[in-house]
Amino acid sequence: MEVPEIGVEEVGGTGDDFTVIDVRNPDEYVEAHVPGVTLIPLSELADRIAEVPTDRRVYVICRSGLRSETAARYMIEHGIDATNVAGGMLAWIDAGKAVEAGPG
Numbered sequence: 273m274e275v276p277e278i279g280v281e282e283v284g285g286t287g288d289d290f291t292v293i294d295v296r297n298p299d300e301y302v303e304a305h306v307p308g309v310t311l312i313p314l315s316e317l318a319d320r321i322a323e324v325p326t327d328r329r330v331y332v333i334c335r336s337g338l339r340s341e342t343a344a345r346y347m348i349e350h351g352i353d354a355t356n357v358a359g360g361m362l363a364w365i366d367a368g369k370a371v372e373a374g375p376g
Contacts, residue, residue: 275344276355280363283331290329295343296361300335304361304371311376314339317346324352333357333364 283292292306295314305311312320314334324330330352334340337360347354357364365371 273345273348275341275348277337277341277358278331278355279358280367280369283357283369290331291325292331292333292357293324293343294361295332295334295339300361302373302375304365304373305376306333306361306364307370307372309333309376314343317343321347321350324350324354326352328353330354331357334360336360336362 292309294301294305294309294311295317297313298311301311310323312323324347330347332340332344332347332354334343337356337358340360341356344354344356
């Protein structure tokens with residue numbers, strides 16, 4: 273199955289249009305994350321899939337785009353409109369997009 277992918281520059285809209293799910297580990301999340309993102313580590317996704325919205329687009333992000341592609345595929349298999357964020361947080365930071373640090 274091919275997973276839809278979007279560049280960091282294209283992630284936008286209003287918070288009502290989409291949700292961003294970060295699938296990195298908590299220690300990575302604390303260092304820097306997208307403002308307003310929901311943390312669901314990839315290792316917990318199967319147990320927490322019910323927390324992922326089904327009524328809007330879901331952008332999935334990790335460090336570089338590999339874990340988020342796996343997570344997006346899993347979400348799609350469960351009927352969620354998921355899209356992988358290409359390049360992950362590395363690309364997000366390189367593009368100068370807003371980030372937060374700390375536990376959220």
